[in-house]
Amino acid sequence: MRDREPADRSGAYVVTLTDTRATDPRLTGGKGANLSRLARSGIPVPSGFCVTTVAYRHLLDDESVQTAIRDLSEIDPADTAAVGAAGATLRTRIEALEIPPAIREAIQTALGTSTAASDSTYAIRSSATAEDLPEASFAGQQETFLNVHGTEAVVDRVRDCMASLFTDRAITYRAKNDIPHEDVALAVVVQEMVTPDASGILFTADPVSGNRRVTAIEAGRGLGEAFVSGEATPDSIRVDTHTGDLLDYDVGDQRVAVRARPEGGTETVELSSSVRTARVLTDEQVRTLVALGARIDALFDPPQDIEWALEDGTFSIVQSRPITTLFPVPSPAPTDDRLHVYYSVGHAQAFPEAMPPLVRDVWLTYTQAALGAFGLTSRSPVGVEAGGRVYVDITGLLRIDALRDDVPDILAEVSEPMGAAVEDVLRRRGDEFRTERTTRERLTALPAVVRIVWKSARGLPFVWRAMSGFVRAFVGAPNPPEYEEALWTDWGEEMASQVTGHGTLAERVHAPFDLIGTAAAVTSFPRTGPLFAALVADAWLRTRFPDAPEDVNAVGRGFPRELVTRINLGLGDLADVARDHPAVADALQQGASLDEVEACEGGDVFREAFEAYLDEFGHRATGELDLSRPRWREDPSGLLATIRANLEHGDGESADHRQHIQRMEREALAAADRLEQRANRGLLGPVRERLVRQVIRTYRGYIQTREYPKQGAAHLFTAWRDVLRAGGEVLASEGQLATSDDIWFLRRDELLSALRGEPLAVDIDRRRAEFGRHASMTAPPVVTSEGEAPRPEIDRTDVPDGTLVGTGVSGGVVEGVARVVRDPSEETIEKGEILVAPSSDPGWTPLFLNAAGLVSEVGGRMSHGALVAREYGLPAVVSVPDATRRITTGQRVRVDGSTGRVELIE
Structure with missing residues (x-):
C-alpha cells in the first residue's frame, strides 16, 4: 500500500x-x-x-x-x-x-x-x-x-x-x-x-539494443507533437557516449511542424522541401545535448528518457523519467574495462524464465565451481545475474584466436539466435577481443598462463575418461540403454545422498553451495562420452546425406526405452487404466483430485498405478531448474490434466500410444536401410555402407540416452529443493520468515546466517515485487557488459506476410488449430492441436502426448522440445520470437519444420 x-x-x-x-x-x-x-x-x-x-x-x-x-x-x-x-x-x-x-x-x-x-x-x-x-x-x-x-x-x-x-x-x-x-x-x-525551434527525446541508453554506452536522440522541428502523432518522422541520432563519436545520423521526413500560436494554443504548419530534408541538429548541438544527458544520467540511478527543447540556441529539459523497458546489466560487472559477452544458462536449457534470488545463488555457485574444477576461471566472475536469470561469461573463449570463430557455431547448436547474437557482436566489435601483445607483455603474462594450464590439468583425467567413452562408442555394439540409465540414476542418487546425508539441517542447507557443485560437475563429465559420440554421429549423417534429411531425422526415432518416451507412454498407460474403470475416467474428466479419484470404483487400482509412475518420475517438474517450483510428486495436477485430455480427445483405444512408438521404430530401421543403400554405391560402396551402419548403430544406441543425465540430475535438484524447503520451514517456525516459501527470496549468505541464529533484515515484499518485474521481462539469450542485447536482423527474403520465422528442428508440415500454453502445470492441450509455448523443458513432456506440432519461442536443434518432436515425428519450429503473443489459441496455423516457417492462416 x-x-x-x-x-x-x-x-x-x-x-x-x-x-x-x-x-x-x-x-x-x-x-x-x-x-x-x-x-x-x-x-x-x-x-x-x-x-x-x-x-x-x-x-x-x-x-x-x-x-x-x-x-x-x-x-x-x-x-x-x-x-x-x-x-x-x-x-x-x-x-x-x-x-x-x-x-x-x-x-x-x-x-x-x-x-x-x-x-x-x-x-x-x-x-x-x-x-x-x-x-x-x-x-x-x-x-x-x-x-x-x-x-x-x-x-x-x-x-x-x-x-x-x-x-x-x-x-x-x-x-x-x-x-x-x-x-x-x-x-x-x-x-x-518554451517555443522551441526544435525538440525531441534523448535516451541515455539505446532503448532498442539496451546498450548503456550509446545515447539515442530523436530530433524534430517545433514542438514534439508532430512526430508523437506520426505526422512527421524525426531525425534519428546515435552517439557513443564514452568517446563522443557520432555513430549514426539519419535525417527524418518532416513535412510539417507544430508551433505555438501567439494568441495561445498550437498550430500545424507545412515545412519547405529544403527545411524538410535538412538536419535538425548540428554536430556541436548533438555533443552539447549528449553531455547534458550524461549529467542527468549521473543524477538519477537508472538510464533516463529525457524530453528536451531548443530555443534560440539554448537547450531546456522539460521532462526526465526512467527507461523502464531496459533489461538489466549483468552483475557483478567485469573487473576490467573491456567488453564482455554472456550467454543465458536458462536459454541453453530451454528455460528462459526468471528465478528467485536463492535459486540464482545455487546456480551461480554451481557454475563458478564447475568451471573452476576445469581451470576455466578468470579475474571477473564467470557466472553473473541479470533480470532474474543466470548468465555465463564467454569472453575468455572469444579472446582465444583459435576458438573465436567457432563459438557462434557451437552456440547455434543450442540456439540459433544465441549463436547469431554472438556472431553479430564479433562482426561489429571483433577487434576488441583480439589482443596484440609485445614480447615483454607476453613474458609478463607467462606466470598467469602457467597457473591456468596447471589448474586446467586437474580436469584432464575426467576429460580423458570422457574421450575414452567417446571413442569406445564407435567400436562394437552400444551398451544397453538400461545400463546407461542405471549409471546416471546411480550418479544422481549418490549426489543427492551427499546433500541429504549430512547430520544437521544447517549442514544440509549448506550442501548446495558447498563442494557438491564441483563434485557433481566433475563426476558427471566422464559419463558424457557416449552421448557426445551420438551428437557427432548425428552431425556426420546430416553432412553425409544432405539430400535425405527425412531419413536422417527418422533414424533418431522409435526408442521405447528413451526417457521422454517412457514418461509419455506411462501417461498413456494411466489413461488406459482409467478407461478400464469408467467411474475413474468420469471422475478424471470432471477434474477430480487424486484423493477423489481413489474413492471411486477402481480408484485404488488407478492410485496404485499413478504412485508407481511417481516413484519413477515424481522428482521431475516443469521448469525444474527453478528449485522453487514444486515437483510432480508434490503437485501432480498437470499430469492429471494430461490424462484427462487423453481421455476426452483420444481415440478411445488402449495401447495406441505404444503402437505409435512401434511404428516409429519400424520407420527408423527402414530409414537406416535406405541410408546404408545410398552409401553402397561405387567402388568403395561396401566400405562406406559398413561405415554408415556403424555410425547409425552408435547414433541410435546412444541418442536415446540423451535425457538420462537430466533424469539423474533431477534427483540432485530435488534433494537441493527438499533441504532448502526444510530450512524455510524452520525459519518460518522461528518467526524469521512470514511463510516457508519466503526462503526463495533470501540470498545464500542471508540464509546461512539466519540458520546460525542471526536476525534477518530483508524486505521480502520488495524482492517479490522485483522478481515479478523480472518475470514479466523477455530475457535475451545473449547480453553484453554494456547492457546490449544483440538482435541480428532475420532474413525475410521471400517470406510471405503473416509468416513467422524460426529454426526448423523437426521436418514435416502440419496444419491445425493452435493452443497457446504458458504453464503446463495449469493448462493442457487437446488431441491434434499444435502446441505453442514459450519454452519446452522436460516438464513439458506430457503435453507432447496429444500435440500434432510444436512452435516454441526458445530452443535449438538439441533442445528438449526439438528432440522430443523428432522422436514423435512432429513438425517443430523453435526460436520464434513472440510466438505466444502473435499466435492465439484457436487460430489455424501451418507449421513447416523443414523451412522453419509458421504461417498464420486465420
Missing part, C-alpha cells in the same frame, strides 16, 4: 520547482519531483511551480467523486465499455467541481511571481504519484496542455489535468498493475512555455 500523504503535511497547495519540498514525489508526483531535482542540480529547466497533491485531495474531497473512485475497483479492466463509461462520468464530475478559493489564490500568487511578464504562456503537465517510477513510467496516461494563456485558463487546465487521472488508459493501466485507484494522487506542473 502506497503512502497516501506527502512527507510535508503543512497543506502547501503550490511549491516552486526549486523548493526542497518539490523533490518529494508524494507531494509533486513523479514528473514534478524529477524536474525539481533537475532544477536544483543546475540543469536548465523552464521556471515554474507544482500544484501539489494536497490541492488535488482538497479538490476531490467530494463524496460522489470518492464513491465513484472506489467503484472503479469493481470494473473488469478488459471491459473497455465499462471502463470508458465510468471514466467519462468521473472526469465530468471532477471538471464540474469548483476550484476552492485557497487553491485558486495560491496559483494566482505563483503566476504573479513568475519571472516573465503577465502575458506569459504556460505548459501545463500532469504529474501522478504512480508515474516516472523506476519500475513503471506510466507515461502518456494523463493530459498535457501547451501554450496556455491567462490565469483563468491556467486554473481550468489544472483542474482538467487532475480529472485526467481517470482517463480510460490510466484506469486500465492501474487495474492491470494492481495499483489501487484511491492510493494515487496527481500534482500539476506549471512552467513557462
